[in-house]
Amino acid sequence: MSTLSVSARWTFRLHRWALVVWAVLVVAIGGLLLWTAGPLADEADRGWRQAEACSRLDRCVVDMGLFHTMYGFMTTAVVLLPILVAAWAGASLTARELESGTALTAWTQGVSPVRWLAVRLALPAGVLTVSATLLVVLHRYAWAAPEDRAGPYTRWWEPFTFHANGPTAVAACLTALAAGALTGLLVRRTLPALGITVATSAVLLGGAHWLMPHLRTPVTEVAPFQDGYPHMFDGVQLSYGMVTRTGAHIPTPDCTATDMDACLRLYEQHGGTGFYNTFHPASHYWPLQLTTSAVLLLVTALLTAASFAVLRRRTG
DSSP, X not given: OOHHHHHHHHHHHHTHHHHHHHHHHHHHHHHHHHHIIIIIHHHHHHHHHHHHHTTTSSOOXXXXXXXXXXXXXXXXXXXXXXXXXXXXXXXXXXXXXXXXXXXXXXXXTXXXXXXXXXXXXXXXHHHHHHHHHHHHHHHHHHHHXXXXXXXOOOOTTSHHHHHHTSTHHHHHHHHXXXXXXXXXXXXXXXXXXXXXXXXXXXXXXXXXXXXXXXSSOOEEEEEEGGGOSTTTTSSEEEEEEEEETTSOEEOOOOOOOSOHHHHHHHHHHTTEEEEEEEXXXXXXXXXXXXXXXXXXXXXXXXXXXXXXXXXXXXXX
16 A cells, blocks of 8 residues: 555544534535525515515515525625635644644654645645535525526625635635645644634635736726716626716715705716716626636645745755
8 A cells, every 4th residue: 555545544534523524514504505595595585476466555574584594694604614624724734733743653654744745735625626616506506596586686796695606715715725734834833823824814815805806807887977877786896986077087076965966066066077887797707706716726826835845844
């Protein structure tokens, strides 16, 4: 039996309970997403149709069910999975084995440090990629469930829905895994590594979300005052305001008047001719997803390379 197989089996034995907990978590979230997309979506559809039928009555009490509540919980769960991965990777994947001396024992029994780290990254990465992809597919199914039914549904550009519906959720899990491995190698103590990894991953993922709208050229549309802001709340917003006679885009002047005509006169006094809105429409969804995922995977690669560099330096 090769040393690689031995290392893989040893890794599985050390972290089997983490695998069991992760499997239970994935099955639970997946099952709840299917429940949300099926019975709960049907229940919300019936409630919405009842609300439409009785909207003209003086009093109408309608139960809309748990669809939107459960959808919100499950979306949050999918988005926060990378933080859970970071906590486990920072505390257990490398730091605990270095702190307890398990890693040193493995290195003295024919498993090189590089191979030891490669196995500890490769196996969780495979599990995370498959399971996170499955949850993304099920989440998209739950998100799209109201489309063929009555009533409103969550817009694609809402932050948590955006990430839970695409490959950024998978890439974020891999970034958290790499961040945890590197932190464990640097800190070598379980509890400090856990806290540092969670904080670092939150910063990295928050930074990726902040960067996301700037990874593709947005669309800017202009409309006359009477038409209002074009496509407002219809995509990922970057900026909006007033267009002047010179074509400049400036913030819309504050207007406290209750009469819209009075506000329009104020805008015209400031040289305004209409409103503008700079945003990403629905056609930019996949380009934004793919570019953001590429950025996260690049960060993952850099963190992984740094992990091997730190390991080589400390083990000679």
